[in-house]
Amino acid sequence: MLSEQELIQIRRHLHQIPELALHEHETHDYLLQVVREMNQDHLEVREPEAMPTALMVLVHGTDPQRTVGYRTDIDALPVEEQTGLPYASHHPGVMHACGHDIHMTVALGVLSYFADHQPKDNLLFFFQPAEESESGGKQSYEKGLFSGKWKPDEFYGLHDNPDLPAGAIGCRMGTLFAGTTEVNIDLNGKGGHAAYPQDANDTVVAAAALIMQIQTIISRSIDPIQSGVITLGKISGGTIRNVITGHTRIEGTIRGLTQKMIEQIDERLKNVCEGVGRSYNMDIQLNLNQGGYWPVENNPALTKRFIKYMKSAPNVNFVETAPAMTGEDFGYLLAKFPGTMFWLGVDDDSQLHSATLTPKESAIQRGVDAITGFLEARMKD
Incomplete structure (x- = not known):
């Protein structure tokens, strides 16, 4: 199995070759190279045609009762690295600023580890493109990657956390990450001269x-x-001070801790747009795009078992964490397969998506040990 020093060198190489969503070709090739150098006796490798940069590895068990899935994301962000590290990104304007x-x-x-220590159950490792x-x-599910022997009975995955001590495992019952939805609103009225508002229909007003109406949705329609x-983060309309504009666009985001809540907010937003459109006698087009960024809602039974193990494991520093309003597309897969997402502490002053993110590499081996220990315990159940 790979030593801690070998893992650190692998991480540093991966850090130098970050690639954006669905363009992770160099990353895919390097991952495949590392996998091919492992003991192949119990491994089956798949490069799905439907997602060319994805990689799937099935570890065949000795007496499989289930297939346990483990997912990792492989893409990076359009961020110019400012860490000054000797192994900084070789790709200008792209960085592993989220710790993938x-x-x-x-x-x-x-x-x-499991290539050298054949597990009892089947283990499916999914190296997933395009999380950011x-x-x-969502694409991997809809394209049929998880069928037949490649279908997990349960799914696990981690996300690094700069606010936790290096190597600590953080988790919670319920939602770990919020779901997110992009909001785009186009108001279409009638332009005109600023001196003759009666002949126009002002979309800025x-x-x-x-x-202001949208601000009441959270305060008056959602359980406190x-x-x-x-959050409505962008508004654009008009070209000059003395012209009434016939088009204004608002862009924003919705975040909620359950899919039911997000759908409730979506419905109220539709109602508000329709009502304001009628009040101002103009066409208001609302476009909501959630994609695969559903809330990461941890399965109760599996997460209870996961937390119980991590609390009792002698070499694991377990921390019960609060839910986060950041998004993660593993939520979509957890809506299709029962499973658990958890944090791995990396102890850094910089936050995720920062150009100076520098995770502590001492977290890597501790994370490997905690996860292999949990999976071995899970397969004894």
């Missing part, structure tokens, strides 16, 4: 009213004990 290089390395470490954009989890967010 750590994710992949931990997955390879776990896979290498393009809804790679209507947009102001609409924005629960959590939801609507």
